[in-house]
Amino acid sequence: MSLVDNGYDSNAGNVWDDGAVLGNWWDDWPGTGSYDVDNGNTWDNFPQLYAPTEPIISQPQDIAYAEGSTGNEITWRVFDDSLRDWEVWIDEALWEADAWDFVDITVNVDGLDYGTHNVEVVVWDVDQNNVTDTLVITVFDDTPPTVDGPPNGLAFVDGTGQTLVWEASDLHPRDYVVTLDGEVYETGTWTTGEIAIGIDGLEEGEQVFQMRVFDLDGNSAADSVLILVIDDDIAPTIDSPADISYLEGSIGNAIVWTPMDEYPSYFEVSFNGSIIASEDWGGSRIPVSVDGLPAGTHSMTLTVYDGSGNSVSDTVVVTVIPVVPTTPPPEPLDLGVLIIVVIGAGAAVAVVVIVFLIRKRRGT
Secondary structure: OOOOOOOOOOOOOOOOOOOOOOOOEEOOOOOOOOEEOOOOOOEEOOOEEOOOOOOEEOOOOOEEEEOOOOOOEEEEOEEOOOEEEEEEEEOOEEEEEEEOOOOOEEEEOOOOOOEEEEEEEEEEEOOOOEEEEEEEEEEEOOOOOEEEOOOOEEEEOOOOOOEEEEEEEOOOEEEEEEEEOOEEEEEEEOOOEEEEEEOOOOOOEEEEEEEEEEEOOOOEEEEEEEEEEEOOOOOOEOOOOOOEEEEOOOOOOEEEEOOEOOOEEEEEEEEOOEEEEEEEOOOOEEEEEOOOOOOEEEEEEEEEEEOOOOEEEEEEEEEEEOOOOOOOOOOOEEEEEEEEEEEOOOOOEOEEEEEEEEEEOOOO
16 A cells, blocks of 8 residues: 555656656555556656655766866755755765755765775764665776887897887876887886887898887877898907007006997997996097006007997007106005096097096005
């Protein structure tokens, strides 16, 4: 038996619900299925049970919004003869609460972190009866990553340690795919910063690499670079400056090498068999200052390398002539550590300066 005057309809085809999720309230609805408004002619497809002892609340659908967007709201329709107040909780933390003012409950949910969030609303009437509704908010990323690649450049068939480096950024990075001439070359995961891939062992000719980065929501960005791969078997050339001699303590003594190569890479300087400097080489002359060496015979060797790893070396013998004392000799000196300073290796002229630190022996 009905407790209230339910709606009725004598005409077939009238609409008693919103066509999506919300219909009317009926005190004699059994709780499942549609509600027969008029003996099989008209139906409410989304009925709700009218329960006079507790508030009645609508059930809005789950929502999703883009991270950082604004104006995102949830609205509940609430019915009761004597409503009191309500609370909205998100992820078990109180989000908003208020007394009921006889209008729909509308809550702004901007500013949630990326991911999914559980929402619960609780409504009370003056008799402490309450009703709840829950839904899920999904905050997604609709901003594509950024990726900035290297300029077009060269690589070598026989080169080693060759890499391409991209700078990529996103709040929620996922993975990347590198293709070489349209075929998958490398895949992996990434974080904001540099993504480096090795490119040794390529075939001679023009090769096109494309880096495509993805974030957790499938947004992507891509950058392409053209690499000319060269098979270079020709070693650099280098002149052979004459051996030099100078009087101990004199200044302005230097060796100047003039190496040449179409694809210069870097050079190394060795003093008496030990490497003391290693710098990029752009094809310039390479002067090496040899002031400050102790008396005796020394070897200074320059080795230059090209992009394919081909190299050439030259050694110059440096003879430092001791000074014959004409006055009582000074206190003995200790020779310190040999220091090499390389200045402007990639400029028009590279300069290598050798300095011997002198420590005066303390008297006893």
